[in-house]
Amino acid sequence: MHAIRPEIESFGQNGIARTALARLHDDTVMPLWFGEGDEVTPDFICNAAKASLDQGHTFYTHTRGRTTLRAAIKCYLDRLYDADVHPDRISVPGSAMLGVNICAQMAASKGDHVIIVSPVWPNIEAVFRVIGAEIEHLRQRPTPGGWQITADEIIASVRKETRAIFLNSPCNPTGWVMPRAEQLRLLEFCRERDLLIIADEVYHRCVFDAPVAPSFVEIASDEDPVIVVNGFSKAWAMTGWRIGWVVAPKRLATAWGSLSECFNTGANVFAQAGATAALEEGEAFVHAQQSKFSKGRAIVSAAFKEHPRLEYIEPQGAFYAFPEVRGLTDSARFAETLRDQMHVGVAPGYTFGPGNESHFRICFARRHDELERGLEGILRFLEG
Ligand SMILES: Cc1ncc(COP(=O)(O)O)c(C=O)c1O
Structure with missing residues (x-):
């Protein structure tokens, strides 16, 4: 066959x-x-989506997301991380999962080497298998103080043909949270090597001793090779809505919009109204x-x-x-x-x-x- x-x-x-x-x-x-x-x-999110439908929001919309939602994401990130994220870096895929797919398509082709920090949610590996990439799992170590892997351990596995490093912090399934010092070290290496970090931060609000986990959004500058993938599923109980966001290098805005057209032409429009309410009223x-x-x-x-x-x-x-x-x-x-x-x-x-x-x-x-x-x-x- x-x-x-x-x-x-x-x-x-x-x-x-x-x-x-x-x-x-x-x-x-x-x-x-x-x-x-x-x-x-919650009702306030559902009601915002219902109001959007009532207002006739049933048409195609911007492939990188409605401007109101992208502005709300910028406000949320700036507030949460004391950052000033450039609006061109923000796009809205129809789920974090779709965001990971678009990142993978941007980074890797058949045969390219991709590092995945594991244990990892199986759908992530599947994304790279679809492409035909060569996947190397780097497993965190269980220690009495928590699961651990250092930036230097990850860097030691990078080869000439490595095209991306995927990491998910806070991690599904181990709960590992990448410390700031390790993020900085990895970013420094990847910046020099122009190697893409795909940082899946969908559990950014699911931490126990702080309001939010350390994020690459706080340390990556406009053109650093980092795409932070995030979404509404976990913190706002919106798994069925299929909507997420990414913060990518500024120069990728057009490419992101074009790739988005290949997938679902941008996220569901009335889900975007719900997502805006989640960010503005959901704390x-x-x-x-x-x-x-x-x-x-x-x-x-x-x-x-x-x-x-x-x-x-x-x-x-x-x-x-x-x-x-x-x-x-x-x-x-x-x-x-x-x-x-x-x-x-x-x-x-x-x-x-x-x-x-x-x-x-x-x-x-x-x-x-x-x-x-x-x-x-x-x-x-x-x-x-
Ligand atoms: C690590 C990780 N990334 C991405 C996702 C997907 O999130 P979404 O529902 O926004 O597609 C999940 C969902 O379980 C996840 O655990």
């Missing part, structure tokens, strides 16, 4: 889909497997979410920290726990059996890149009583 490229022919389901899709609409399963909370998007909601995630983490830590079968590192950010089960050799079977016997849905470790076969991931962005019920099922399963 030659009609389809081999990269596509060989595509299978990722481990999260493989475990979850079979029981997607089964209410008896506690769904800790996906990367989203259980809250409906109280974000703070409430932060307390909820913080309590969720405390509940998980109490259950996992001293467990004799688990190696558990408390996450510094995002809203996942990624424990290792001592002696586990088949994470897919673990997740499927847990699902079928205890009715708790977790994501199997293997899907987050090499070296994770003895891990599983849960999302703790849920109502605390439900989270506790899910954890009880996991603990009983580990005892059995």
Whole structure:
């Protein structure tokens, strides 16, 4: 069969889909497997989108996003980071995921070497596999103080044919947060080498000891080779809206708009009105979410920290726990059996890149009583 490229022919389901899709609409399963909370998007955001529809906003719009939303993103970033982001650097893809795709298309061709800091959400690797890039996973190290990888470890793996470094901080699934000093060191190297950093910061507000995680937006200048990908899904409970934003080098504005036309001709127009409201009026909601995630983490830590079968590192950010089960050799079977016997849905470790076969991931962005019920099922399963 030659009609389809081999990269596509060989595509299978990722481990999260493989475990979850079979029981997607089964209410008896506690769904800790996906990367989203259980809250409906707040009314003030929904109402802004409804008003936009009522005003007749149903036409094509700017391929890099409506000017009102781009202005709101600039205000938000300037306020959050005490920055002055040039408006030409901001674009609005129809999801952070689409943003990662456009970055990948900009950076890499078939055979190019791409470094991915892992463990990593499986869809990211898929983006580069579609291109046919050569992917090298650089795995963070679990240490008692948290997951760690230094800029120098990343730099040591850069080759002549490396075209991009992807990193996600705060990290799904480990909760790793890249410290400012490491960001500076990596940026300095990539600036000199003109090597693209794709910094996925969709969990920027999901941190526990600060209002926001360190961002490349704070340190990259207008033409540095950095694209920061972000979105509305996580902090504003908008996973179904499919809208994100990026901060890219200024000179890429036109290219971004043109590539955006190849994908979805710009984000959904009335979702953009909701996103504008999220940025302008959403701080109280974000703070409430932060307390909820913080309590969720405390509940998980109490259950996992001293467990004799688990190696558990408390996450510094995002809203996942990624424990290792001592002696586990088949994470897919673990997740499927847990699902079928205890009715708790977790994501199997293997899907987050090499070296994770003895891990599983849960999302703790849920109502605390439900989270506790899910954890009880996991603990009983580990005892059995
Ligand atoms: C690391 C990471 N990047 C990107 C995304 C995608 O976000 P969006 O819903 O905006 O496409 C996710 C979603 O889970 C994620 O975990």
